[in-house]
Amino acid sequence: MVVGLTLALAGCDSDMRSQLESDVKRLEAKCDALKRENETLRLAADNLRAEKTVMEKDLSRLQPENNSLKRQLESQKSTAAAQIEQLKAQLAAAKQDTAAVAAPVSPGSAEPAAPGTPAAPSAPGTPPMPVRDETQIAEVERAAAELDTKITALQARVNQGRSKVLAVTRGTIDVRMVPPAGGAIIGGQVCRLDPNYPYYPYYNYVPIGPAVRQGDFRTQRDKDIAIQTAKEELLPLEQELKTLRDESTKTKEKLAKLRAAPAPN
DSSP states (O other): OHHHHHHHHHHHHHHHHHHHHHHHHHHHHHHHHHHHHHHHHHHHHHHHHHHHHHHHHHHHHHHHHHHHHHHHHHHHHHHHHHHHHHHHHHHHHHHHHHHHHHOOOOTTSOOOOOTTOOOOOOOTTOOOOOOOOHHHHHHHHHHHHHHHHHHHHHHHHHHHHHHHHHHHHTOOBOEEOOOOTTOEEETTEEEEEOTTOSSTTOOOEEEEEESEEOOSBSSHHHHHHHHHHHHHHHHHHHHHHHHHHHHHHHHHHHHHHHHHSOOOO
16 A cells, blocks of 8 residues: 555656646746747837837928928019019010100191101210111020020929939838737748647747838948939039029010110101
């Protein structure tokens, strides 16, 4: 009987030892899993901080670009308004000159010179009155129309260039994705832990997407180079547009003066 009790106690002790060893292994595996999860969360936090820093830098770069575009737009509006007012003034002056030339002679005014009588000589140093030249007016009108056509075409190219600069400035860069808790990056894929995997304490990972979210540019340096290139392509177009506008303004001023000249007798 004593022998039987001893064997029974020995068997119980063996079962308890086996159960304790199993519990220890399970706790160790759980501890390892928690350590891995903690490391994953730490990496995720680091990635989020890095992404936040990149977004803040992008915002800092975008703000000056946005302000510059606003200033350019306001400058163009002011220039266009000034040109409109200038043309209005020229048109009003031309109408006044035309009305003065066409005004009838009032009673008591000097009688017109008799046919064949030479006109009185102008005072010394007085330039001769300009005479309306329809041929020259037609040439200047044609030149003004050609300039307007060139300006319209070039303005479209400038607008495209500005849109390209803005699009490149707003472009995104590649972002490394963060795996979920307990997950990992395996073979270029973000993987999550399969909670239904039956072979504990082993783990199985299931891919859920690419490890890198593709942007418009691979790195920030690539984006900066693209922005600089787009600006360099735009600059000569804007300079050429300004030159054409200045030439157009001068041509239209000349045309207004020609139209205001009196017709020949």
